[in-house]
Amino acid sequence: MVNKATFTDKKYLVTLIFVVSLFMLWGIAITMADVLNKHFQHVFSLSKSQSAFVQFAVFGAYFVMGIPAGLFMKRFGYKYGVILGLSLFALGALLFVPAAYTETFGFFGAALFILGCGLSTLETVAHPFVASLGDQRTSDQRVNFAQMFNAVGAMLGPLIGSYFLYRNYTPGSTDLTSVKVLYLVIGIVIALIAICFSFVKVPATQDPHIMDENAVNIDSAPDKKLIQHRHFVWAAISQFFNVAAQAGTWAFFINYVHEKMGFSDLKAGSYMTLFMGMMLAGRLVGTFLMQYISANRLLAIFAIGNIIMCIIVAQNFGWVSFIALLMINFFFSIMFPTIFSLGIKNLGARTQQASSFISMGVVGGAFFPFLMGFAADRFGIAQAYYLPIICYLVIFLFAAKFYKVQH
Template sequence: MSEQKSYRSSFILLTTLFFLWGFITVLVDSLVPRLREVFELSYGMIGFLQSAFFVAYFVFSLPAGWLISKVGYKRGIVIGLLTMSAGCLLFYPASSERIFAVFLLAFFTLAGGITILQVAANPYVAVLGPEEKASSRLNLSQAFNSLGATIAPIVGAAYLLSDKILTSVEIGNLSVADKDAYYLQEAGAVQAPFLIFAAVIFLLAVTFSFIKLPQILKDSAANGSYFQALKRKQVWMGALGIFFYVGAEVAIGSVLVNYFLDLNVNEIINNSPFLKSIATGLIELFGGSTENLDAKGLVGAFVMFYWLGAMVGRFIGSYLTKIFKPSRILMIFGLIAISLIVVSITSTGLLAMWSILAVGLFNSIMFPTIFTLTLDGQGDLKPRISGLLCMAIVGGGVILPIFGNLVDWKGFTAGLLFLTVCYGYIAYFAFSKKNI
């Protein structure tokens, strides 16, 4: 009984970390439309901007696995939190000086901290109880990850997207005094939120340094190599599934604001008192101003429903994967995601908007289910495999530039059709599992 209580307490504490990195990851997405206007970036360049965030998963995952094997899971979590805090602080000089390279460094550092947390927390939650319930546990933790992701777009719409960004021509027409005032206002819009996040994350690091977590994982240094893990078909197929899932989910989440503007959804919302009240109500709920609300802030509020779907789906998925084979649920969700994308690109207006937002609901179980299906039956190689699976999150940095350049070249239809291939592989991975 005392062991179960210890597991429950540890599960709750670790779930706060899932919430944290879900919130921060999507908040960074909310910053993308602002940076696109500030630096006048193409969609292809936006893909490379996001790559700085996701390439960190590739760079940090294996070192994070090695680090955790040396210092332990708790200290690894603390180091991850401190790295995230440092990444948040870097947004201060980046926004003050309006230097694109420093924004890239801030994205990279922040993602490095999140990577360390992921490598530690995902396998820890998976083994924090009976193996047959691992998928259900990880779906539940990931539901709180999605809760953070759901709140983040509203915070972003309220504080990062609500005001109009001037073009380089408009800035050139300002007086020196007005230009300095504008730059100060621009910097403040980014600095204040990220300084608060840096402080909160630092306090979490201090808190975790004093918490005792149960020792339930063996020393991963003695449990095989990454090469041994990759020789197993289940492992590299699962890693490829994570690669495509993250790429597709983030590609959609990163362009929703611009996709909705391309569909002229902002005009539909403005002309609908009901829809406009939803957008303004959500922004005001988080303390944002709706006076002279910019179009991207108006449609940005609806991005919340993409991540809300992921949260609701994970709570539902936690139950479904208890009573049905997780691989079967994963295959069905992958096929539905493809169908919704096709509906969106073959329709207009609100139908196109709500169908692409609904993809979030069916993204919900993909990460935790692919993760646990890949870890299933892998024994002491689990910590190594976790590092490889987290490394595959680099898919966000590879898929995004391809997607972005397709959008620049042929429009959103071509880009979104490309993402159906990603979901097709996920459905195939689920089908290929023997326990389907």
């Protein structure tokens, strides 16, 4: 008789709680950067294209740190990988204090880059770490469970950021005290979590890349180089455009709600919490629908959905466009993990290498906000939402045709 696979073992419980909390922490930090983008437009008198440097610093760090973080994890293990990520996260946050004293946007950019390196390290380590904490037959369940907390963190980020940065903000003020206090608290909390985790005894884990005896991991073309696998190449390209669209849409959400709906920055920031909640709803609905619709077909449907939503947003139809803007995050929800899973199918021993390259597609988020910011400055914030349509067309092509594994 084969024993029923449990979600995790009792010996892993404390470690699992710590690791799952990491998913929520980087979710908070990523979406808080979108609130920071709008705040910096005020205090530094930046254009939208200039403030996009916030996203460039964070997502650029993901690109730079992705491979080094993976090598560090392989050399020193999951635990020290987490401690490194938390340490960089805390250091970047604490550097906001001297940056606030100097009142230099470039200094903030450097702090955000270091913070982003910490987030990149945590993401690189946390996914295989949480997968390894128990029976490998339930590793996907643990990853999806942890991802739900990431969505919760993405909802909390705008709520916390808006409360600290906009609650007492006076129009025209260049005071950075709220930014300094917010990130000082974050830095201290993250440093304390790193110290606490250093005392946690992590039991021996199971390699999440080792397949169980009943699993299938067939290399469809063992003589092919990785770049010769068309479905992998298209997945990497699609992930680049996927994160590009996400970063641009998130970065200027508050701008759109403030300018087109007439809400205050504080109220717009609170609506961003609902915006992130739509992503959680989309993941729940998408997970359910995948029981009946193939992953590639659902990805194509969601890509078409976002093309339609972007067109409606760009028309500036008031509440109709605002609801369409919220729905963009609903349709975006399944894209990252679905593109990822389709891209690594049947790659055998090349799976880990392919995973690294697809993950590096996050760098799309470093560049696209500049383009959207430029379009918003020249043509208006509503018209800037035509640009993500290009990204969703690429994703649709991948989902409709180029996802297929060629033998």
